[in-house]
Amino acid sequence: MKKILALILALVMSMAVFAGCGGDVDTLDANEKAYNEAQIAKYWAFEEAYKNDGATEVLKVAISPDFAPMEFMETDKNKVVGFDVLLAMYIAKELNMKLEIVTLDFGACQVAVQTGTVDCSISGFSVTDERKQNCNLSDYYYAGENETEQVIIVKADKANKYSKADDFAGLKIGAQGASLQENLCKDQLTGAKIEVYGDINTAVQALLSGIVDGVAVAKGNAESIMANNDKVALSGFEFEVSSEEENNVVLIGKGNDDLTNKINAVLAKAYAAGLYGEWYEASKALSGINTAAEISFDENGNPIVDAE
Amino acid sequence: MFIEIIENIFVKILPKYWHLFVFEGLGYTLLLSLITVLCGTILGSLLALLKMSKIPPFRWLVTAFVEVIRGTPLLLQLYIGYFLVPQLIPALSSNKFVSVSIALVLNSAAYVTEIIRSGIQAVDKGQTEAARSLGLSQAQTMTKVVLPQAVKNILPALGNEFVAVIKETSLASTFYVGDLMTQYLVVKGNTFLAMECLLVVGVIYFVVTFVLSRAVSAFEKRLKRGE
Numbered sequence: 306m307k308k309i310l311a312l313i314l315a316l317v318m319s320m321a322v323f324a325g326c327g328g329d330v331d332t333l334d335a336n337e338k339a340y341n342e343a344q345i346a347k348y349w350a351f352e353e354a355y356k357n358d359g360a361t362e363v364l365k366v367a368i369s370p371d372f373a374p375m376e377f378m379e380t381d382k383n384k385v386v387g388f389d390v391l392l393a394m395y396i397a398k399e400l401n402m403k404l405e406i407v408t409l410d411f412g413a414c415q416v417a418v419q420t421g422t423v424d425c426s427i428s429g430f431s432v433t434d435e436r437k438q439n440c441n442l443s444d445y446y447y448a449g450e451n452e453t454e455q456v457i458i459v460k461a462d463k464a465n466k467y468s469k470a471d472d473f474a475g476l477k478i479g480a481q482g483a484s485l486q487e488n489l490c491k492d493q494l495t496g497a498k499i500e501v502y503g504d505i506n507t508a509v510q511a512l513l514s515g516i517v518d519g520v521a522v523a524k525g526n527a528e529s530i531m532a533n534n535d536k537v538a539l540s541g542f543e544f545e546v547s548s549e550e551e552n553n554v555v556l557i558g559k560g561n562d563d564l565t566n567k568i569n570a571v572l573a574k575a576y577a578a579g580l581y582g583e584w585y586e587a588s589k590a591l592s593g594i595n596t597a598a599e600i601s602f603d604e605n606g607n608p609i610v611d612a613e
Numbered sequence: 614m615f616i617e618i619i620e621n622i623f624v625k626i627l628p629k630y631w632h633l634f635v636f637e638g639l640g641y642t643l644l645l646s647l648i649t650v651l652c653g654t655i656l657g658s659l660l661a662l663l664k665m666s667k668i669p670p671f672r673w674l675v676t677a678f679v680e681v682i683r684g685t686p687l688l689l690q691l692y693i694g695y696f697l698v699p700q701l702i703p704a705l706s707s708n709k710f711v712s713v714s715i716a717l718v719l720n721s722a723a724y725v726t727e728i729i730r731s732g733i734q735a736v737d738k739g740q741t742e743a744a745r746s747l748g749l750s751q752a753q754t755m756t757k758v759v760l761p762q763a764v765k766n767i768l769p770a771l772g773n774e775f776v777a778v779i780k781e782t783s784l785a786s787t788f789y790v791g792d793l794m795t796q797y798l799v800v801k802g803n804t805f806l807a808m809e810c811l812l813v814v815g816v817i818y819f820v821v822t823f824v825l826s827r828a829v830s831a832f833e834k835r836l837k838r839g840e
Binding site (some may be wrong): 370371372373377378380383407408409410413416417420421422504506507509510513514529530533534592593 | 629630633637692695696699700709787788789798799800801802803804805806807808
């Protein structure tokens, strides 16, 4: 018993030592840091602005928080955050309903919509035939280029080996089950063997462990993964994506046309107000991506905005 | 590879997220397990009584329940519980912790039923016969002779059931109820370091179940001392 105690004590002490030098090496300069912090502050401001807890009617939205920066858990406040969360809050506010977020895993989100356990699910869903058959789909919403481009990440030391679909012939490629990426792999990587995983992060672990040779993900998601892990990199290959598959939709219970129409009206409003881009940048910063990487600053530290 | 994993655990995972694992995760896991075993024991005791009753339909019903629960996977029961309970009892629709607990309790009750039934039936028949021939009524025989001996069989088995339930609650993470495996999903989603989080969670599970099962066997020894 004393030995076990001593062991535990040693572990705790070594933890304390490591905790002291914890945290990532800060490679960002002051301007970039300030820009990212401003984006994060913007996220919380959006969240505060869209709160509508006084409403009586409840809108239940299923979200699978394993897909940074679209949806993930912010661990300090223990909250689901991300682009889709802001969208859900915005929809609830516009419909004057109280938002209730139900966190489930990705597969369970779709079942929850079908069984009517929730009103809808906003979790980075693309359009697939199965979803068309089993749910009402909203109009498209567009999170930005990074969410529409679909790529394959591979181990960093092999990144330059792959540039076209044939390069993956005979290799194993991981993808999230029942996702757009799985369908794309089946259609476009005919020579490869597709390994299906419950969530992206497990697929990434399989990549690191050498079980699969690549993982198919949305580009925005790939950025989050690479920001946290320098062992993986983008391959030169990018999927061809039809315009229908480029965008995300809200899954709504089959036959609930009333809610579908209402949500479509709100989506149109958010699009017209140009909110999508702002939500996306703020969510990206919150998930730890350096959103200032492609921005240059003037001598006063103000970002130089390209006049596009 | 391994050195890097260890380094990641101590540099990237523990300093920032340890409270999630130790407080939230372990807290919810223990809370869920306690609710499951306590309610499961109460319900299981009732079912065990019904199973040993003289009225055949009761026996059949309980046997059917126990066989169905033991013959299907817990994950399937959790899904059914999660999607069915809110439809049967709309008031519970906003609390997934409750619907998941109900599924876990029903599952545990089936196993506890068998623990209690076998515990009682393991008491030698001669004990009942002797008590009855000494003039004790059937109720007296049960409460004064059989049950005190059966408890010695039942309690350690219940302790082991608790240890088993602690591990089984991990399946509830499919619904993000907040237990240890949920925290694994959460931290993994933030850091994309799956193996590191698995190891941390694994160590916590092991420490808790190891300590508990040691305690159960010490308790078992203590009970055996009277024999």
